[in-house]
Amino acid sequence: MSEQGARIRKVVAAVPDPELPVLTIAELGILRGVEITDDGGVTITVTPTYSGCPALETIRRDVVDAARAAGAERVEVRTVLNPPWSTDWISEPARRKLRAAGIAPPGPAAGTAVALRLSVRCPRCGSVDTEQLSRFGPTACKALWRCHTCQEPFEHIKAF
């Protein structure tokens, strides 16, 4: 791969998510691929978290800007739906970043035959003595919780 190709991949992967800026789009699992053809064309593939996620338009713009700044001339962004995004794709380092930012990462979304309702660990003090305040939050992917130990409210990314 050319040096420029590697640079383009790197800067596109490093684009922050507009609604969860502590994570890059690669860490969140919504960047599905960056293809660079021999004649220099760049195709970036992304997938939405939720069907109506309003951040997707911004993300499409941001990846084009990032690729152009790294020297790409022709950039195309494709949106794919299959397979549907899952919170299981959020990497372990990304989960640590979320906790550090005060956001409780999601539990496992797939593979459990019985819907287990486990408590969510407070990202600040680590207590599991927490309660859900609201099943929906400020963005489509979050719910609101509160910790009984440290009394702090926090956001939780819903297993999805």
Place this chain on the structure above:
Amino acid sequence: MTWFTYLLRLGDDALIMAQRLSEWVGRAPVLEEDMALANIALDQLGQARLLLSYAGEVEGAGRDEDALAYFRSDREFLNCQLVELPNGDFAQTIVKLLCFGVYQDLLYQRLAASADERLAAIAAKARKETAYHVDHARLWTLRLGDGTPESHRRMRQALEEVWPYTHELFEDDEVTDELAADGRAVRPGELRQPWRATVESLLREATLEPPTEDWAPTGGRRGIHTETLSYLLAQMQSVRRAYPTATRW
């Protein structure tokens, strides 16, 4: 044309559901519910955009999602009448969300195995969202049905209002027959039994009974609607129609 018609029906259901739910923004009983209904509306709007964009491409007449949403008149909308019904009180909104949500969830589950790959992908994605909508409606149904005498009374009244409009969801016609035959669509009639089983057991758990005195208004799938749809469209479309050539908002 049948494929275009079918995709429009799916897209219009989601679009009109989204528009009605958004009317709660700033007016829900508590802030948490305001966010919940807005989030559900946003999911529905996202689904509508995917479905209407696809419909526009299938039609091949150059209409995109916006053209289909903003520049069709009431007789051209193919949503079921249930989704256009006014929100009413909070109980009526929850009953609508329950009845329509269970239907939509069952439908998307089946469509995730559609012979059409693009619709299957949209349905598989949307199904993860509708499962959460149904769960939300279920919790409120339990809380209100098995709540105070007043909340119970309101839920019963809402069921009387909404129930007749559920029959239309399960009507087969030549469009669904043709598309079910080649595996692209699902015969709505096949969803009736699982729908009844789910909704009725939930209602009983909430100390409610499905209404027995019944009638069955119909016509939405052929563009026949209640009067309320026209008012909804007037509100939804007026700005876009006033500035049809605007490109920046």
